[in-house]
Amino acid sequence: MTQALIYALTGAVLFMLGVRATLLRDTLLPRLLALNVCGAGVFLVFVSLAYRGDSMPTDPVPHALVLTGLVVAISATALALALNRRLREMTDE
Amino acid sequence: MIDLNLTILPDLLLAAMLIGLAWAALSSDDLRRGVVLFIAFGLLLAIVWARLQAPDLALAEAAIGAGLSGALLLVALRDGVAGNETAGKLSRLSRWLVDLFVLIMTCLIGWVLWLTIYAEPVERLAQLANTMLDRSGVSNPVTAVLLNYRAYDTLLELVVVLTAVLGVVVVGRQRRGYRQAGPVFCGLVQWLVPLLVVTAGYLLWVGAHAPGGAFQAGATLAAAGIVLRLAGYDAAGLPDGRLLRWLLVAGTGLFLLIGLGVTLSGGAVLQYPEAWSGSLILLIESAATASIAAALVLAYRGGRPGDWSSAGDRDPNREVST
Amino acid sequence: MLDLLALILVFSGIVFFFFGAIGLLRLPDLHSRLHALTKADNLGLGLVIVGVALLHASLLVGLKLLLIWLLALLGSAASAHLISQYALRRRRQ
Amino acid sequence: MNNLLIWPIAVPLFSALLALLWIRRSTWIGVFGTALSLLVVLLVGRQVVESGPIELALGGWTPGLGIALRADGLSLLMLLMSSLVSMAVAVYASVYFSKAERRGEFWVLWLLLITALHALFLSGDLFNLYVTLELLGLSAVVLACLGGSRESLQAALRYLVMGLLGSMAFLIGVALIYAGYGTLDMAALADAIEAGPAAWLALSLMTGGLLIKSALFPLHFWLPPAHANAPAPVSAVLSALVVKAALYLILRLWLSLFDGVVTQAAAVILGLLGAVAVVWGSWAALQAERLKLMAAYSTVAQLGYLFLFLPLLTALPEGAARDVALGALVLLALTHGFAKSAFFLAAGVIMQRAGHDRIAELGGTARALPVTAFTLALAGVALIGLPPSGSFLAKWHLLSSAFITGQYVWLPVIAVGTLLAGAYIFRLLGYAFAPGEGVGPSLSAGREEIPAVLLALIATLLLGFWASAVWELLPISAYVGGGA
Numbered sequence: 001m002t003q004a005l006i007y008a009l010t011g012a013v014l015f016m017l018g019v020r021a022t023l024l025r026d027t028l029l030p031r032l033l034a035l036n037v038c039g040a041g042v043f044l045v046f047v048s049l050a051y052r053g054d055s056m057p058t059d060p061v062p063h064a065l066v067l068t069g070l071v072v073a074i075s076a077t078a079l080a081l082a083l084n085r086r087l088r089e090m091t092d093e
Numbered sequence: 094m095i096d097l098n099l100t101i102l103p104d105l106l107l108a109a110m111l112i113g114l115a116w117a118a119l120s121s122d123d124l125r126r127g128v129v130l131f132i133a134f135g136l137l138l139a140i141v142w143a144r145l146q147a148p149d150l151a152l153a154e155a156a157i158g159a160g161l162s163g164a165l166l167l168v169a170l171r172d173g174v175a176g177n178e179t180a181g182k183l184s185r186l187s188r189w190l191v192d193l194f195v196l197i198m199t200c201l202i203g204w205v206l207w208l209t210i211y212a213e214p215v216e217r218l219a220q221l222a223n224t225m226l227d228r229s230g231v232s233n234p235v236t237a238v239l240l241n242y243r244a245y246d247t248l249l250e251l252v253v254v255l256t257a258v259l260g261v262v263v264v265g266r267q268r269r270g271y272r273q274a275g276p277v278f279c280g281l282v283q284w285l286v287p288l289l290v291v292t293a294g295y296l297l298w299v300g301a302h303a304p305g306g307a308f309q310a311g312a313t314l315a316a317a318g319i320v321l322r323l324a325g326y327d328a329a330g331l332p333d334g335r336l337l338r339w340l341l342v343a344g345t346g347l348f349l350l351i352g353l354g355v356t357l358s359g360g361a362v363l364q365y366p367e368a369w370s371g372s373l374i375l376l377i378e379s380a381a382t383a384s385i386a387a388a389l390v391l392a393y394r395g396g397r398p399g400d401w402s403s404a405g406d407r408d409p410n411r412e413v414s415t
Numbered sequence: 416m417l418d419l420l421a422l423i424l425v426f427s428g429i430v431f432f433f434f435g436a437i438g439l440l441r442l443p444d445l446h447s448r449l450h451a452l453t454k455a456d457n458l459g460l461g462l463v464i465v466g467v468a469l470l471h472a473s474l475l476v477g478l479k480l481l482l483i484w485l486l487a488l489l490g491s492a493a494s495a496h497l498i499s500q501y502a503l504r505r506r507r508q
Numbered sequence: 509m510n511n512l513l514i515w516p517i518a519v520p521l522f523s524a525l526l527a528l529l530w531i532r533r534s535t536w537i538g539v540f541g542t543a544l545s546l547l548v549v550l551l552v553g554r555q556v557v558e559s560g561p562i563e564l565a566l567g568g569w570t571p572g573l574g575i576a577l578r579a580d581g582l583s584l585l586m587l588l589m590s591s592l593v594s595m596a597v598a599v600y601a602s603v604y605f606s607k608a609e610r611r612g613e614f615w616v617l618w619l620l621l622i623t624a625l626h627a628l629f630l631s632g633d634l635f636n637l638y639v640t641l642e643l644l645g646l647s648a649v650v651l652a653c654l655g656g657s658r659e660s661l662q663a664a665l666r667y668l669v670m671g672l673l674g675s676m677a678f679l680i681g682v683a684l685i686y687a688g689y690g691t692l693d694m695a696a697l698a699d700a701i702e703a704g705p706a707a708w709l710a711l712s713l714m715t716g717g718l719l720i721k722s723a724l725f726p727l728h729f730w731l732p733p734a735h736a737n738a739p740a741p742v743s744a745v746l747s748a749l750v751v752k753a754a755l756y757l758i759l760r761l762w763l764s765l766f767d768g769v770v771t772q773a774a775a776v777i778l779g780l781l782g783a784v785a786v787v788w789g790s791w792a793a794l795q796a797e798r799l800k801l802m803a804a805y806s807t808v809a810q811l812g813y814l815f816l817f818l819p820l821l822t823a824l825p826e827g828a829a830r831d832v833a834l835g836a837l838v839l840l841a842l843t844h845g846f847a848k849s850a851f852f853l854a855a856g857v858i859m860q861r862a863g864h865d866r867i868a869e870l871g872g873t874a875r876a877l878p879v880t881a882f883t884l885a886l887a888g889v890a891l892i893g894l895p896p897s898g899s900f901l902a903k904w905h906l907l908s909s910a911f912i913t914g915q916y917v918w919l920p921v922i923a924v925g926t927l928l929a930g931a932y933i934f935r936l937l938g939y940a941f942a943p944g945e946g947v948g949p950s951l952s953a954g955r956e957e958i959p960a961v962l963l964a965l966i967a968t969l970l971l972g973f974w975a976s977a978v979w980e981l982l983p984i985s986a987y988v989g990g991g992a
Contacts, residue, residue, distance in 0.1 A: 023191050028665065075256070075646065077166075080665065
């Protein structure tokens, strides 16, 4: 249980670190990194809940949820980067 | 309550490194440095997933979270970053308030997690998911959740990928390619690309009973495309025009058709007949792998591919007016 | 006995990694850094892999581990080459 | 088991895939797919009215392990609004985008947006809701940047970042719920959730995330630029439907799932924020120089009204008075949906004809585009809340609930908001009905102008006279925990 708690707390810290940087940074790329760290924090909370000691089988449901979340996160990241690139091109023109 | 023994030392170390890397990546003013630290963060996270007995996630994180996100972010560094898009810097007071808010919320979330983990153990879905495994058609529980119990989530997730890549296509022009690679890199590519394709096939196949599956396979296949592009093959292995659109649609389309088709046998939507579920899942996963790989490579290439559609050929410079 | 040998191998591999990392941080220029890093890491990884293979004592696992090592060698050789070539090109410009 | 429930999601999704494959025929596929979606929503509606809430356990697994789709009165009303509005907007968009370069992609994304909305209104699973929220957010962002201008891209990017932050807050709330209760199925959770630190924190995180998406003051800042710079048909659905989706979820959480956990203090805070939004949004709308910007600020204000209901709803004991207030809230949301989409479509017609939407230069609109000017006036009636519009009835009940519960503080807010709304609408109409040459002579009316006027008629007449249907449908609930 202690392991699960350590990682769950780490997840909470990562989540709030991400929120903080999303609010405080003012350019896109750092904010995007921040949102990804935020997501990693949430995923860590999920996965630490699934962990029930080395001897018990883990709960597969949070694992599947996190896998879904990962793919959603990279889709959003790709879209944001594409928007950013177009905006950059327009600034240059 | 906490048994302080040496076995949690590695966990503490990993947790501290995660937080430290995240902090360093987020507080760095040098963008390149931030991105590189973020990639390292992703790799460390993959180790944590392995530690928490989530090998499926470790694979996915290494391939998607660290690998492809990293590639996308690095190539975005080459594009440059648009100037400040939010209005002005925050005042010192509001920064201080944000910090206070973050501190309070961290403590609250941590406290609730503490309470939950040390409360009477909640029997979550683990037991149920594992007992129903026999009826799911696969023996890897994560694949069972993804493609059977919660297949609808996965269907919508494929739609999310499709939407995002359409956004990438709509927004801009394709990136310039790279110059032809030198002999050493070309030699590497000749080895690496077939190996990646084989690995993707293996991951797809093995997902039914061991860690792996469509997403990991798709990401590996996409990595092959990215390597090709880096070596100077501009198309990155993707077809043009109509075939590309078929490839993008394949995963969602086949999933939807199968999900609806199984109702003909009298069941609910997405209720595969038990005898067929293994093969249907593999079929869906194969199409999904192709679509995911195509979408990710397209996102890396960026912008509208050549011969995408001829709908606007008459007047190519016209933008939609607001 | 075998376990002890495996442990010694893994540990000495880690020592190589450690010195590789120190070299990366302390050495003056890019080429000598690359030198320190690739040499130390390749050898270090090799030792770790031999150690882990001994712990598993299974031919299939051993082959898989060998494949991993070969891939890592290939990757690090190619990337070291690319990085130094890039550095050379920049110096000429 | 009822497989009918998948069709409001499957039809637009399948049409989207077809539109992408046959991208040259996308306009036809888009309009036809939207119409077919409306048809299946009507079929679902008939069944809900006849035989009560419907549940579909996808994959045949018990909800919890699997995902359930559920339709009840509230989700049916939202579905009806979204499919009716999107039908009208689709007809308009087929003219608006008829020559645009990216019309192919527009139709694909349009159908994906409808898929996301319908999936969200029907979902009965918390994590699945997160996925639908992301789908909705991404498709809305891409549609919003179809304008291609620098402003629209910048607004879309900020919209995306804020939306993602909101989703993350929602998702960690979901994680806490799963940690505490071990299921994600909303029907099971409606039974299980009881007051306690975990429930409070999860609720506040999820609500916080949704507040960003529903643009409640002071989290509204992303909305006006995003809605004002998108192409007109897109602005219409963004303002009318997409922000309502987040509001629908807040209602579901507060009234069905966390019934009994919600405290009066929290509700009053949201009510106060709503009050500020009403006054500030209306004031900003009065100051706006562009028609679409005015409409966007008006959305901020109108969303504020909806949050005024929350402290009243939590103060009212379960029973007839509370049902009346809830019905009024939904009625107001529906009226705003129809009226605001009509308003944006009319603004789009004017903009395409005049080449600009500067309010001060709109003289001559009434002569050049009489139908559109009439639409603006009708939609204005609903936005102000004059009889016979649905919002008049809704505000009436808002006032009476405030009297019943003794929360008199909301009365001046409602009065000031209504006066300001009157001011900005009449200011606009003053310019639009004035003589002038700002808008060129009418060349063709019809397919462009008709959808808007129909939407405005629904808002002012239909919802006014048949408002009782809202109160009849709402008690059909799929969740035992509460009245919604």
